[in-house]
Amino acid sequence: MTEHSRTMQSSGFSKxxxxxxxxxxxxxxxxxxxxxxxxxNAIWLVIAAVCTYFVAYRFYGLFIAHQVLQVDPSLPTxxxxxxxxxxxxxxxxxxxxxxxxxxxxGAGPLVGPVLAAQMGYLPGTLWILAGVVxxxxxxxxxxxxxxxxxxxxxxxxxxxxxxxxxxxxxxxxGVLLIMIIILAVLALxxxxxxxxxxxxTFTVFATIPIALIMGIYGRFIRxxxxxxxxxxxxxxxxxxxxxxxHVSESASLAPLFTYTAxxxxxxIIGYGFAASVMPVWLLLxxxxxxxxxxxxxxxxxxxxxxVVVMPMMRMPALTRFIDGxxxxxxxxxxxxLFITIACGSVSGFHALISSGTTPKMIESExxxxxxxxxGMLMESFVAIMAMVAAGVIxxxxxxxxxxxxxxxxxxxxxxxxxxxxWGFTITPDVLLxxxxxVGESSILSRAxxxxxxxxxxxxxxxGLIGGKAMMGFWYHFAILFEALFILTAVDAGTRVAxxxxxxxxxxxxxxxxxxxxxxxxxxxxAIAVGMWGYILYTGVIDxxxxxxxxxxxxxISNQMLAAVALIMCTVVLLKMKKQRYAWVTIIPxxxxxxxxxxAGLQKVFSDVPAxxxxxxxxxxxxxxxxxxxxxxxxxxxQMHQIVWNDYVDxxxxxxxxxxxxVVLFYGxxxxxKALANPKVTALESHGVAKVTRIA
Amino acid sequence: MVLPxxxxxxxxxxxxxxxxxxxxxxxxxxxxxxxxxxxxxRHRQEKHxxxxxxxxxxxxxxxxxxxxESGAGKCC
Numbered sequence: 001m002t003e004h005s006r007t008m009q010s011s012g013f014s015k016x017x018x019x020x021x022x023x024x025x026x027x028x029x030x031x032x033x034x035x036x037x038x039x040x041n042a043i044w045l046v047i048a049a050v051c052t053y054f055v056a057y058r059f060y061g062l063f064i065a066h067q068v069l070q071v072d073p074s075l076p077t078x079x080x081x082x083x084x085x086x087x088x089x090x091x092x093x094x095x096x097x098x099x100x101x102x103x104x105x106g107a108g109p110l111v112g113p114v115l116a117a118q119m120g121y122l123p124g125t126l127w128i129l130a131g132v133v134x135x136x137x138x139x140x141x142x143x144x145x146x147x148x149x150x151x152x153x154x155x156x157x158x159x160x161x162x163x164x165x166x167x168x169x170x171x172x173x174g175v176l177l178i179m180i181i182i183l184a185v186l187a188l189x190x191x192x193x194x195x196x197x198x199x200x201t202f203t204v205f206a207t208i209p210i211a212l213i214m215g216i217y218g219r220f221i222r223x224x225x226x227x228x229x230x231x232x233x234x235x236x237x238x239x240x241x242x243x244x245x246h247v248s249e250s251a252s253l254a255p256l257f258t259y260t261a262x263x264x265x266x267x268i269i270g271y272g273f274a275a276s277v278m279p280v281w282l283l284l285x286x287x288x289x290x291x292x293x294x295x296x297x298x299x300x301x302x303x304x305x306x307v308v309v310m311p312m313m314r315m316p317a318l319t320r321f322i323d324g325x326x327x328x329x330x331x332x333x334x335x336x337l338f339i340t341i342a343c344g345s346v347s348g349f350h351a352l353i354s355s356g357t358t359p360k361m362i363e364s365e366x367x368x369x370x371x372x373x374x375g376m377l378m379e380s381f382v383a384i385m386a387m388v389a390a391g392v393i394x395x396x397x398x399x400x401x402x403x404x405x406x407x408x409x410x411x412x413x414x415x416x417x418x419x420x421x422w423g424f425t426i427t428p429d430v431l432l433x434x435x436x437x438v439g440e441s442s443i444l445s446r447a448x449x450x451x452x453x454x455x456x457x458x459x460x461x462x463g464l465i466g467g468k469a470m471m472g473f474w475y476h477f478a479i480l481f482e483a484l485f486i487l488t489a490v491d492a493g494t495r496v497a498x499x500x501x502x503x504x505x506x507x508x509x510x511x512x513x514x515x516x517x518x519x520x521x522x523x524x525x526a527i528a529v530g531m532w533g534y535i536l537y538t539g540v541i542d543x544x545x546x547x548x549x550x551x552x553x554x555x556i557s558n559q560m561l562a563a564v565a566l567i568m569c570t571v572v573l574l575k576m577k578k579q580r581y582a583w584v585t586i587i588p589x590x591x592x593x594x595x596x597x598x599a600g601l602q603k604v605f606s607d608v609p610a611x612x613x614x615x616x617x618x619x620x621x622x623x624x625x626x627x628x629x630x631x632x633x634x635x636x637x638q639m640h641q642i643v644w645n646d647y648v649d650x651x652x653x654x655x656x657x658x659x660x661x662v663v664l665f666y667g668x669x670x671x672x673k674a675l676a677n678p679k680v681t682a683l684e685s686h687g688v689a690k691v692t693r694i695a
Numbered sequence: 696m697v698l699p700x701x702x703x704x705x706x707x708x709x710x711x712x713x714x715x716x717x718x719x720x721x722x723x724x725x726x727x728x729x730x731x732x733x734x735x736x737r738h739r740q741e742k743h744x745x746x747x748x749x750x751x752x753x754x755x756x757x758x759x760x761x762x763x764e765s766g767a768g769k770c771c
Contacts, residue, residue, distance in 0.1 A: 085735035098722035224755030226724060280763045289727045495763055
């Protein structure tokens with residue numbers, strides 16, 4: 001056989017394979033989208049998603065990489081030019097993929113889809129797929145590419161470099177705000193999952209001494225033995241998880257680990273402060289190892305579980321709540337679905353990771369699509385699995401878990417009748433039994449994703465190992481695994497916020513910049529913790545359960561950051577004189593701008609009190625004026641508190657809108673200048689591309 | 696005739712497994728921010744000969760401290 005005919009044959013074969021993948025994907029999507037009435041198997045969602053990813057990577061991701069960006073494997077990357085064996089190290093492509101994925105995957109893609117499931121699995125699934133292909137993965141890959149061509153600079157630095165100092169400063173303030181909101185919302189997820197749950201609280205508390213043991217082991221006994229530390233930690237953790245059941249059943253121990261939401265919030269705030277001033281090797285790093293490995297393990301296990309068990313989706317494709325009257329999050333499908341599912345479709349936070357450690361380790365530009373676009377596809381798959389986990393449980397149980405107490409009350413009889421009234425028939429017995437199966441006293445109003453995911457995962461895993469007897473174990477395993485990496489994020493995030501605050505204040509009082517000073521350290525940490533702690537507190541005492549109020553703010557801020565990153569990408573494409581292809585970023589940017597601005601403005605100005613913060617404040621103010629107290633407030637003081645919180649939230653939403661508009665304004669200015677200039681003006685580090693790449 | 700061939704195959708499989716295992720270990724280490732120590736030492740020997748490099752313990756501690764200072768952090 002000649003070389004020529006062999007290539008011919010392989011290309012014919014490859015064409016056929018791609019044709020089959022496309023057909024399979026289209027067919028599965030058809031099943032997912034068109035089946036009405038009768039439940040479908042979750043495996044169709046998985047097949048539809050995986051085929052979509054393959055086709056999107058092959059035909060869109062690679063198109064952008066080769067046609068638009070023209071990645072050039074012959075250009076030396078920062079890892080090659082600045083190799084120091086530490087930060088800048090040329091890294092094998094699969095190893096780097098693992099690093100990048102572990103850095104972008106967090107709690108976000110697990111929580112958003114669970115909340116979005118109130119509209120049925122279809123709208124969320126379609127947005128996860130379309131969003132990742134056209135926005136999320138494009139953003140991640142472009143930022144990675146742009147940063148790789150600029151010595152691995154950070155997003156803030158690149159915005160400053162390509163769009164000017166003012167745009168950079170505004171973007172940095174936006175990043176700080178999003179950090180604060182993320183920390184508050186994530187901490188709230190943990191509070192919601194642990195309130196009144198001695199089993200969960202015990203295991204999560206146990207992670208602190210376990211981390212300390214690991215930390216001391218890895219510091220002094222066997223320095224640098226990550227695997228040994230992690231195995232020790234894992235064994236201790238599983239023992240704590242098993243022992244937790246005894247704690248929850250013991251009359252003397254259970255009260256020691258039973259806390260209200262407010263108490264837990266205070267504990268987490270205190271913990272966040274303490275953890276962020278402690279040396280990293282003692283608590284943060286060991287727990288980071290545990291949470292990273294547990295996260296990867298749980299994701300793999302969930303994927304295997306879904307494929308082996310092949311559960312049926314019990315949630316309908318569409319529910320009546322697509323009209324925007326749903327209990328889990330307020331507001332209509334547009335724009336609120338698109339900000340509820342942030343990570344998993346498109347997440348601005350990834351722009352920070354893609355311009356963080358990853359670009360410093362790219363061996364060749366040819367790796368950019370695989371790591372950048374591919375890594376995000378993987379994250380999207382995690383979101384699809386979260387949607388499956390939320391969809392396989394009884395819809396009645398789903399709404400019991402996710403609706404605020406203000407709507408369904410606090411006893412099972414009332415909750416069952418309200419939820420049945422919505423058309424999701426459920427009996428009080430089922431709610432009690434589910435709580436009992438998972439080893440909890442109540443499953444009502446545990447919004448925030450983690451418990452729903454836990455019930456879903458328990459449902460899937462118990463079909464695999466252990467049956468019903470193991471449900472309690474799996475439920476608390478899922479809670480533990482989510483709480484573990486949320487607390488790691490809270491700890492690490494508080495540190496990052498502290499450095500940002502020190503940097504920000506340091507521009508006025510230079511002495512405040514010294515990060516090794518204990519005074520600065522304590523003051524900076526106190527400000528950072530105070531900011532997210534306050535928002536967490538407002539979420540805990542919020543009548544609508546907090547998540548309902550704060551998750552949209554988080555979604556808006558995250559999508560806002562994505563819009564900022566995509567504006568920067570568009571500007572850079574224009575500066576590279578690639579205006580012919582600028583639509584690859586202009587389309588997702590426009591869509592995100594429309595979503596974020598609509599959602600942001602509605603959150604501030606909508607007349608519906610459930611949506612608009614100002615309208616909500618007005619409602620409570622009017623009652624105050626008449627001396628009336630409306631639920632869930634019980635005192636006049638609480639009424640004032642609610643009004644004040646509304647103003648704080650409105651200000652935050654307004655600030656996000658302002659940040660986007662300012663960056664857009666600078667973006668348009670720079671873009672027009674770039675269009676008018678016939679030369680390439682992108683500021684790449686090596687200077688090669690400037691001369692050769694005039695389109 | 697059969698024996699040397701199968702031994703060769705076995706040897707190749709062993710080397711392949713060893714390579715995959717070392718890649719896996721590297722991946723997990725890098726997931727928590729610790730790059731390959733041997734690569735670092737090789738780099739120091741090649742590019743900065745004569746200058747002492749960090750011991751494994753020093754390297755690990757330096758990387759651990761650096762990971763949480765950079766601000767890259769974790770995603771939501």
